[in-house]
Amino acid sequence: MTPSVATTILAYVPEYYPTFGAVLVGLGEALVILLGLGYGLRHLLRAPERISSE
Amino acid sequence: MSAEARRHCDQPLPSWVYAVVFLVTLAGSIKTLDVSPILWIDTVFEFDRVEGCLREGACTTRGPRASFEGIYHMVGWLHFWVFLEWLGLDQNGTHVLIQVANSLKIVLVMLVANRVGGGSAGALAPFFAFATGASPGALYDSSLMPFLGAVILVQLVAAAGQRPSSSLVVLAALGSAVVAEFHLAGVLTLVSVIWVVLLHPPDRVRRAKIGVTAFAVAVLVISPNGVISNLIEMPFRVFTLMAGLADGVAPSPAHQLVPFSTRLWRSLAYLFFLVPWALCRLAPSRFGSLHPGLKGALAVSVPLALVFSIGVLLGVFPAYGGYHHYWEHAYPAYAVVCAVPLTALGYALFASLPLALVVSIGALLGVFPLYRGEHDYLVNTLVRAVPLAALGYGLLARFRARFTVPSFLLRPMKPWMIPLSLSLVAAWSPPSPSTPNLHRANVEGLADLLHDDWRWDWTAVTRELRVSYKAILLDYLSTMIPDWQQEEGGIDPLRPHEPLVVIEVDRQRVPDPLPSGWIAVSRGVRFTLLAIPTGSSLDWGSLMTCFVNVRGQETCHGSSNHHNLLRFMDKSVAAEIRSVTRRVPWHGKPGETEKIFLPRRLLLCRGRIESGPPGTRIAEDGQIAYVSEPGDIVFKWTPRTQGCEQWLYWKEDDPFVVAGDPATVDVIRGLIDQGRP
Numbered sequence: 001m002t003p004s005v006a007t008t009i010l011a012y013v014p015e016y017y018p019t020f021g022a023v024l025v026g027l028g029e030a031l032v033i034l035l036g037l038g039y040g041l042r043h044l045l046r047a048p049e050r051i052s053s054e
Numbered sequence: 055m056s057a058e059a060r061r062h063c064d065q066p067l068p069s070w071v072y073a074v075v076f077l078v079t080l081a082g083s084i085k086t087l088d089v090s091p092i093l094w095i096d097t098v099f100e101f102d103r104v105e106g107c108l109r110e111g112a113c114t115t116r117g118p119r120a121s122f123e124g125i126y127h128m129v130g131w132l133h134f135w136v137f138l139e140w141l142g143l144d145q146n147g148t149h150v151l152i153q154v155a156n157s158l159k160i161v162l163v164m165l166v167a168n169r170v171g172g173g174s175a176g177a178l179a180p181f182f183a184f185a186t187g188a189s190p191g192a193l194y195d196s197s198l199m200p201f202l203g204a205v206i207l208v209q210l211v212a213a214a215g216q217r218p219s220s221s222l223v224v225l226a227a228l229g230s231a232v233v234a235e236f237h238l239a240g241v242l243t244l245v246s247v248i249w250v251v252l253l254h255p256p257d258r259v260r261r262a263k264i265g266v267t268a269f270a271v272a273v274l275v276i277s278p279n280g281v282i283s284n285l286i287e288m289p290f291r292v293f294t295l296m297a298g299l300a301d302g303v304a305p306s307p308a309h310q311l312v313p314f315s316t317r318l319w320r321s322l323a324y325l326f327f328l329v330p331w332a333l334c335r336l337a338p339s340r341f342g343s344l345h346p347g348l349k350g351a352l353a354v355s356v357p358l359a360l361v362f363s364i365g366v367l368l369g370v371f372p373a374y375g376g377y378h379h380y381w382e383h384a385y386p387a388y389a390v391v392c393a394v395p396l397t398a399l400g401y402a403l404f405a406s407l408p409l410a411l412v413v414s415i416g417a418l419l420g421v422f423p424l425y426r427g428e429h430d431y432l433v434n435t436l437v438r439a440v441p442l443a444a445l446g447y448g449l450l451a452r453f454r455a456r457f458t459v460p461s462f463l464l465r466p467m468k469p470w471m472i473p474l475s476l477s478l479v480a481a482w483s484p485p486s487p488s489t490p491n492l493h494r495a496n497v498e499g500l501a502d503l504l505h506d507d508w509r510w511d512w513t514a515v516t517r518e519l520r521v522s523y524k525a526i527l528l529d530y531l532s533t534m535i536p537d538w539q540q541e542e543g544g545i546d547p548l549r550p551h552e553p554l555v556v557i558e559v560d561r562q563r564v565p566d567p568l569p570s571g572w573i574a575v576s577r578g579v580r581f582t583l584l585a586i587p588t589g590s591s592l593d594w595g596s597l598m599t600c601f602v603n604v605r606g607q608e609t610c611h612g613s614s615n616h617h618n619l620l621r622f623m624d625k626s627v628a629a630e631i632r633s634v635t636r637r638v639p640w641h642g643k644p645g646e647t648e649k650i651f652l653p654r655r656l657l658l659c660r661g662r663i664e665s666g667p668p669g670t671r672i673a674e675d676g677q678i679a680y681v682s683e684p685g686d687i688v689f690k691w692t693p694r695t696q697g698c699e700q701w702l703y704w705k706e707d708d709p710f711v712v713a714g715d716p717a718t719v720d721v722i723r724g725l726i727d728q729g730r731p
Contacts, residue, residue, distance in 0.1 A: 014279065017115055017133075022133045025275065026133040029276070033232060036206075039225050040211075040225075041165075044169055047347060
């Protein structure tokens with residue numbers, strides 16, 4: 001990719017978020033992790049117990 | 055081992071064991087890492103961006119540079135930190151929150167190992183999960199990675215055990231995007247997600263595409279500028295790197311290419327933790343079959359191990375040390391991959407007591423000394439645990455088989471007790487900070503003392519403080535009181551300027567009562583910050599620093615910014631330095647003798663007292679000198695020699711030197727030498 005194309009693409013991408021945007025992203029990350037943990041645990045605990053075949 | 059005995063060993067752990075391990079882990083963590091983070095250079099520049107976001111609304115979507123030139127990362131961590139600050143958590147609060155999360159990580163690792171390997175594996179897994187390549191006690195992008203890795207592990211083990219729903223695939227992919235946005239190394243968790251999704255037909259490729267799409271959307275939302283910049287930059291960087299390696303050029307001045315045989319051996323060491331798993335796979339009839347969920351743990355740990363192994367082989371990663379913090383999110387999975395097969399091997403191999411003894415003693419005597427390298431966390435923990443746990447299993451199994459014991463005595467004896475004891479010992483004494491950095495809460499007390507109580511101006515602070523890692527301390531002080539450097543000098547201080555040694559001492563070792571003149575600046579949970587006027591006559595305000603480069607050219611600096619000379623020096627210029635000399639005038643009175651001590655244990659780059667005025671007595675190791683005649687004291691550092699690695703010596707800008715009346719220096723020396731590493 002030539003530098004001019006790269007510069008053009010980057011011109012359409014925000015360099016900074018406002019504070020509120022960053023807080024929202026942080027909140028979203030926390031939710032993804034907590035939901036993923038809860039959902040993963042639910043699936044894990046419903047999975048068959050140890051003796052099984054690979 | 056009989057099927058009945060095997061079932062006995064596979065009994066799941068009772069719930070109270072999880073609670074005990076969590077509480078012991080948290081208590082051990084607080085005991086070791088305090089309720090306040092240590093001063094850390096990464097914290098300074100990361101929090102600077104968090105502050106910029108909160109105060110000026112300029113929240114980066116590109117992030118700071120990663121360890122690799124031209125690549126950016128960590129935006130997700132910065133946004134998360136902004137979120138925590140917005141909620142009202144300060145750095146101390148965030149540090150405690152992370153310790154709670156990382157203690158929970160240990161419980162998650164136990165739970166996963168218990169599900170796929172039985173109770174004994176669950177009890178053993180935490181022993182391996184305390185491994186770290188990051189900086190314990192520091193607050194930065196790597197701090198929360200172990201917990202995030204444990205969350206991914208839970209999801210992928212569940213998904214590997216049975217075909218996951220699409221919603222779990224999407225959540226795991228989103229989670230991997232968060233891990234990748236906390237630290238660049240987390241990008242490999244996308245490979246882990248794809249790996250696990252591809253295990254379960256039908257529609258494998260379509261479901262993998264769903265995961266990749268979810269990941270791509272998430273990273274573009276979190277750090278659009280960083281993702282685009284990296285995608286543009288990556289091909290060029292990879293090409294440059296490979297072209298350089300083909301020409302035998304090390305990828306950075308931080309490490310040199312070592313012989314291929316060394317790289318081969320070191321690269322294999324990264325795969326060593328897979329040996330127990332491979333043995334179980336090769337002989338399932340002897341060792342028992344492994345739970346399919348274990349593939350989830352392999353999916354998280356193996357891609358990183360392969361990248362490091364190949365990277366070391368090619369010379370992209372240094373053969374010794376460096377980049378081990380990239381492992382943080384994979385350690386929980388690594389712990390499960392170690393513990394589950396080891397337990398199976400333990401059952402089978404060590405049911406015979408003589409065999410257990412021979413192998414254990416052999417392992418302790420023969421293998422362990424090979425892996426004493428400072429950074430070989432992967433190998434060290436494994437080699438320590440194998441003989442101990444195996445011996446434990448063997449002894450217990452033999453005991454139960456040989457002796458008739460009343461059932462009321464036998465019932466409390468569970469096979470997981472021995473591995474659990476190993477894990478509890480590890481939980482109570484987790485890795486501590488490898489360098490004796492001060493703690494933030496104590497430094498807040500120091501800022502209040504110097505600025506508010508004594509009214510010292512910034513020039514006096516930079517001149518008079520003698521402390522290890524001074525540049526970092528000054529960064530923190532200037533952040534805590536932002537206008538300090540701009541305030542006018544010449545204000546009459548409420549306490550006269552004088553040389554002040556600042557050290558942190560374990561609370562239990564603080565002299566009681568404090569010697570006359572000593573000040574207990576702040577008392578933390580574990581450490582007390584002491585400010586000690588030493589009455590030194592070394593004139594640090596007249597310090598002259600000289601560098602000699604590889605061509606023998608000497609450059610000298612007499613400015614007042616000695617604490618930032620090396621730090622802000624052009625990297626290519628710094629890489630050529632072959633000696634650093636610091637010349638400090640001593641203005642003692644006739645008949646007065648001053649003792650000078652260069653604390654070796656606190657220095658990453660060890661220097662020596664090279665010379666002094668006539669009559670100066672210097673110890674053979676160059677760490678201690680007695681001076682009694684006015685003149686210049688010369689300190690010298692020789693980078694790129696043992697004990698003074700090139701990429702560490704910038705931390706010795708404005709070095710930590712303890713000088714003053716001999717009795718006081720001796721007391722300080724005793725506190726330093728008996729203290730932390």
